[in-house]
Amino acid sequence: MQSIEEIFDALDGELEGHGPIAMKDMVEKEGKNVVGTYCVFTPYEVIRAAAAVPVTLCSTSNDTIDEAEKDLPRNLCPLIKSSYGFAITDKCPYFHFADIIVGETTCDGKKKMYEYLDEVTPVHVMQLPQSSEREADFEFWKNEVVLLKERLEEKFETKITEERLEAEIKIKNEERNTLKEFYELAKLNPSPIYGTEIFKVLNRSNYTFDKEIANERTKAITEEVLAKYNQGEKRISAEAPRILVTGCPMGAATLKVIEAIENNGGSVVCLENCTGLKPNEDTVDQDKNPIDAIAEKYLNTPCSCMSPNDNRVELINRLVEEYQVDGVVDMILQACHTYNVETKRIKDELKESNTPYINIETDYSESDKGQLATRLTAFLEML
């Protein structure tokens, strides 16, 4: 049997049904339609029910930012610039195959960027209400889900039936539950898994388009890791401060934050953000009318673009407890106003439970690696 390290290393190799090659095969051999997405507000099941393949588009590398800045202002969130840069340079293999893109009005920068993006590939923008609390918000958003359904039906000349939606809800829920079982391994103390590994497993599942294959792989990892851990393979010290990472979405360039924590003695046990557990904590209610259930689940996404955003505070408080968190790191991408403004609220709320908190502002460049290491190490030393 392989070590825990090897289990995760194996994910760096070629994986069945995973990545750009799998996508290329689906498009060229099976004639599949592809829908590019950016955000966890996008109702995955609706796209699947149109027999299309949803795929998260590249947006986490610094490489395409210079190109994007020819059209976009410098003082803009790196995620927006990176996404746009990938699109105009045709460097994202998934973007390349996308027939249509679904975006949401999660922030001003994004919604304006989509206007330009639409000139490269058609973009369907879902209008998000600014709150999730009122009945009218739900009705508004539900209508947006219906509009998306209609747009996809027209685009792909298909019919999205209730049955298809129900079937897709079941499949996606299964993936959410499977991933949850995996990342909840980090509730063990000490954690059997590093934060970088949690990210990797979530990421591999995301880019494995056949969810049965993805789930089988994730389940095997969970079982093997747990078995090795129970046999005594403890890689992380029981002394290592247990860190919850929250804030903006993470990916390639910003993994530097998780790495800075873990290279300096911390153990990232929970990734609260939308590239972490945020989209997987709640499932879509299988007992309700599918459109209602989908609208409800996605609208309740605890994102800082909502006002108020009590859901996020509740989620973080619960996770701090469940994962026995010693400190919270809030990663803000430069110029992300909503998450940046919300840092004060999160800090104040965490003070109530005496949970140490630090927020760091960063971008996709490597220029602040030293400063990040100093701040995060000092934070760990403080715990």
Add this chain to the structure above:
Amino acid sequence: MYYIGIDIGSVGCKGVLFKDQIVDKQLLPTGWNPQKSGEQTLNYLLEANNLKAKDIKGVVATGYGRVSQQFADKTVTEITCHGKGGYYLNNKIRTIIDIGGQDSKVISLNDDGDVIDFVMNDKCAAGTGKFLEMTINSLEEQIDNLDNLIKDDKKAKISSMCAVFAESEIISLLADGVSKSEIAGGIIDSIINRINILLSKITFQEDVLFTGGLAQSEVIKNQLSKKLQTKVFSYSNSQFAGAIGAALISKNKY
């Protein structure tokens, strides 16, 4: 047994030799090679005190150059070291303001001297020694001469936090015939305003200790004190707070 703490900052490399108290200290310019200046500081402390490497039980390195020090048994961030060192200098200290060459920081301590919160300004020169250096140079003056240069309370308004823009603002002020003293007062005011913003992000508690290279200036200390409306402590060893803390951490560990 002896312990050594070395704090390799962007401008100065500070070393402290510690037994039951501070035995010796040394400050060298860091220069272009932080590794070499760290070694030189260490060797000075050994030679000047007739010690051999075996007499030293532990060496802790801190400061931005800490990672390049091969002689160190351990590296600790300057935040933790300043906290420990500041508390050693005066155990009533609960807030430390450190203005260094390339960053400035405020640190909040609890009654045991442990760091409970901190905020750093490390992305731009605003509020750092570098800001002061650049702007004072445009007056053709040196930082060392600051206390002589500033004659009174008059301060020119310098609105730009950015060192580059502040420089051009100063050139305009000079062209308008504003005195060097007034401009220098304005420069200090700009740095203190920046520090005040950092302070607003932590829970402010007295007493306050001022450390880092800029703590050597009486004028800065007095202006800071006025702004915060509280006594600001500073000691001849203030600049060594990080190195003292590093030596103490070494002593507690080994």
